[in-house]
Amino acid sequence: xxxxILDALREFTWPRDVNGYRLxxxxxxxxxxxxxxxxxxxxERHPNLFGQFAGIPQTPxxxxxxxxxxGALTMDGLQSQGEEVASAIEAAKSMASLVRAVEAKKPxxxxxxxxxxxxxxxxxxxVAGSLKLVPATLLDAMWLxxxxxxxxxxxIRRCAQCDAWFPAGGSLxxxxxxxxxxxEHRILFNSRKRKSAGP
Ligand SMILES: [Zn+2]
Numbered sequence: 001x002x003x004x005i006l007d008a009l010r011e012f013t014w015p016r017d018v019n020g021y022r023l024x025x026x027x028x029x030x031x032x033x034x035x036x037x038x039x040x041x042x043x044e045r046h047p048n049l050f051g052q053f054a055g056i057p058q059t060p061x062x063x064x065x066x067x068x069x070x071g072a073l074t075m076d077g078l079q080s081q082g083e084e085v086a087s088a089i090e091a092a093k094s095m096a097s098l099v100r101a102v103e104a105k106k107p108x109x110x111x112x113x114x115x116x117x118x119x120x121x122x123x124x125x126x127v128a129g130s131l132k133l134v135p136a137t138l139l140d141a142m143w144l145x146x147x148x149x150x151x152x153x154x155x156i157r158r159c160a161q162c163d164a165w166f167p168a169g170g171s172l173x174x175x176x177x178x179x180x181x182x183x184e185h186r187i188l189f190n191s192r193k194r195k196s197a198g199p
Contacts, residue, residue: 005133005148006148006171007132008118008134008135008144009043009135009141009144009145009148010043011041011044011132011134012041012042012043012044012134012135012141013039013040013041014039014040014041014071014137014138015037016037016038016040016069016070016072017032017033017034017035017036017037017071018035018036018037018038019035019036020032020033021033021067021068021082022064023060023061023064023085025082027060028084028085029081029082029083029084030064030067030072030077030082030083030085030088031080031082031083032072032082034080042070042071042138043141043145047145047166047167048159048164048165048166048167048182049070049142050095050099050142050145050146050149050165051156051164051166052066052164053066053091053092054092054098054099054165055096055164055165056092058089058092059089062089062092063085063089070138071138072137072138073088073091073137074087074137074138075136075137091139094110094114095142095143095146097110098110098112098146099146099165102150103156114143116139116144117136117137118133118134118135118136119133119134119136120134121133121134148171149167149170152167152170152171153169153170154167154169154170155167155168155169155176156168159179159180159181159182159185160179160180160185160189161180161181161185161186161189162181162185164181166178166180166182
């Protein structure tokens with residue numbers, strides 16, 4: 001069965017600058033080098049991207065490092081004036097407070113009210129996914145990914161290798177008993193353990 005939100009998350013395409021980003025305006029903005037952009041599917045490769053964003057160090061360098069890896073967060077960030085560091089930190093903070101409350105299984109989540117932007121796109125009725133809800137920006141996509149994780153019945157856990165939050169179980173999560181955010185980190189963790197136990 002087509003799931004308009006899950007499909008849209010997987011197919012969500014976003015640009016990032018291949019030559020990276022830098023801090024600008026005394027660390028108030030993150031701007032792209034502007035040389036060349038590539039498009040990719042951030043959420044297909046990173047089912048816990050919201051958890052990685054929620055866990056960034058809440059500093060200009062923390063924002064810069066996240067954007068360097070995954071691209072700008074908003075439409076502003078795609079423009080030449082760059083991403084505003086203060087609002088990126090504010091978004092990471094509120095995402096972290098939600099994720100932390102879910103992780104701790106608090107009966108009530110901290111209040112949140114923000115608009116996210118989705119575009120509805122229609123396609124061929126003969127194929128599954130003829131109606132899609134496409135997030136406008138990477139930040140919108142991460143909020144939607146978090147909402148999907150929580151409404152899809154995932155629990156939130158921290159990766160034993162990198163400490164990032166990830167959804168376990170549910171519609172987009174890893175297995176219910178997963179200890180790692182990705183297979184990559186499970187393999188890395190186990191090979192390190194073997195090395196430290198070695199001769
Ligand atoms: Zn990990």
